[in-house]
Amino acid sequence: MTNDQIKTKANEVLKKYVQRGGVYKKFNSIMSAEKIKFRSITAKDNFLGIFTHANNGQAYIMINNNISNDGRRNFTIAHELGHYFLCHQLKNGQCFDADIFEDDTAVDTTEREANYFASCLLMPENKIRSAFLSMLSRSHKAKIKDFLHVKNNYTWGIWCGFRNDLMNRYGVSETALRCRLSNLGLAKFSFR
Ligand SMILES: [Zn+2]
Numbered sequence: 357m358t359n360d361q362i363k364t365k366a367n368e369v370l371k372k373y374v375q376r377g378g379v380y381k382k383f384n385s386i387m388s389a390e391k392i393k394f395r396s397i398t399a400k401d402n403f404l405g406i407f408t409h410a411n412n413g414q415a416y417i418m419i420n421n422n423i424s425n426d427g428r429r430n431f432t433i434a435h436e437l438g439h440y441f442l443c444h445q446l447k448n449g450q451c452f453d454a455d456i457f458e459d460d461t462a463v464d465t466t467e468r469e470a471n472y473f474a475s476c477l478l479m480p481e482n483k484i485r486s487a488f489l490s491m492l493s494r495s496h497k498a499k500i501k502d503f504l505h506v507k508n509n510y511t512w513g514i515w516c517g518f519r520n521d522l523m524n525r526y527g528v529s530e531t532a533l534r535c536r537l538s539n540l541g542l543a544k545f546s547f548r
Contacts, residue, residue, distance in 0.1 A: 357469055362442065362469055362472050363472075363481070366438075366441075366473050366476035366477040367476070369386070369437075370477065370480055378478070378525060379480075379527075380430040380433075380434075380478065383433050383434075383437075387417065390415075390440070392416065393414060393416050394416075394418075394419075395419075397418045397420065398420075398421055401420075403420050403450065403452055404419070404423065404428075404435075404452060404453055404455075405417065405419045405420065405432045405433070405435065405451050405456075406448075407436040407439040407440055408448070415440065419433060426527065427530075427532060428458075430478060430527040431456065431474050431478065431532055432456055434473070434477045434478050435471060435474040436451065436470070437473070437474075438470035439466065439470050444466045444470070446466065451470075455467040456470075456471060457471055458471070458474075458475070458528075458529060458531045458532035458535055459531060459535040475536050478527065479526045479533070484522070484526065484536060484537070485542065487522065487525065488537060488542050488543075489542070491518040491521070491522075495514055495517060497510070497513060503541075503542060503543065503544075504542070505543070505544045505546070506545045506546065506547050506548075507544075508547055512547055515543075
């Protein structure tokens with residue numbers, strides 16, 4: 357699938373299930389509407405999540421309850437939802453630490469597609485673009501109002517002024533946020 361097709365699919369899901377606020381607050385209602393059962397399970401550290409079907413056809417998303425970072429946990433659930441909504445035919449459905457990258461570098465095609473889906477679902481382009489640009493325009497420190505290049509202590513300070521607000525709003529880690537903003541051409545990170 358192309359990135360555009362994946363983005364379109366993510367936007368359809370958002371349109372159907374999310375009227376306002378971050379999608380991560382709606383994970384439970386999305387899964388119950390889609391008749392997916394959710395389980396938080398104890399597993400080895402490098403196991404993050406799985407999308408699978410039981411013999412009776414029941415779909416399950418299971419997430420390792422050891423994931424301590426909320427952003428990482430949300431990204432993992434969104435990734436597993438990606439396997440579901442993109443109708444991936446998975447061999448066993450298990451997704452490990454080495455599959456779920458928040459920065460678009462996964463090698464395996466279905467894993468990369470699920471990661472891109474997760475990014476589009478958690479941080480819809482139109483919303484994050486306008487949120488980021490309005491923060492930049494309100495920043496007294498930022499001289500450039502449509503692009504942020506974090507390249508020294510000064511620009512790092514500007515970034516620190518609103519990264520937490522964006523991370524909380526979208527329920528994502530800093531890694532996922534940086535990746536999304538870079539991919540959308542809104543920011544570049546060459547410092548820290
Ligand atoms: Zn996966």
